[in-house]
Amino acid sequence: MENQIYPCLWFDGQAQEAAQFYCSVFKNSKIITDNQMVVTFELNGKKFMGLNGGPEFKFNEAVSFVVDCETQEDIDHYWSKLTSDGGSEGRCGWLTDKFGVSWQIVPTILPKLLSDPNKAENVMEVYSRMKKFDIKALENA
Template structure:
């Protein structure tokens, strides 16, 4: 196999609109090709395909995309943009964007904090109460 595997996202006629929206949110992103049925695009250097497949299927939480963030500014950026215009906040860093696609906006430091034998349980308790992650609150737990 010479080309990497990439996801195909099923939309009800909004694949191009969604691709342009995602490209506006993520750095190093661009539309690669587009026709009435399919749009190929890159987000942060990763390839995606958007398919205008119709109303038969919709997104659910069984598939989500994890965005690992270096700092609170990145968390705030992605959270604000992906919940805008009809997106919905979930618990523990999860959200759904306006197209119904699920995302996990996670601080890069979370595994280290959870792995601390003393603070890990307190960090777990703190993040279970959060919607958007607050790195300072997690670090101080």
């Protein structure tokens, strides 16, 4: 069996709350194990670990999780849920949730639009002004 690789997220006493929150945001998600120190959970079949490590370390944008979205409805869903209750909007599809974890909510069509030599420059100009991505605006760029 091949070794699994999965992220461990360091929280200041909020690992269980965060795991429950993330499982409510992403379909096909569940908490696997839970004790006072560590909670393991799956989001869309991907394993994560939450550790109640204390206040020593904080999240920053150096690490983010990318969520590929086929539809505007998916973008709107993840954006709304992950910025709720104290999360904040960033630019170009980036956001920070209420726990300080950074996410990129990205339309799957973006690489195709950026690889079109007739559209790429206009698409970059349009998306550089966006917070949450708008697929129609990108397609019309």
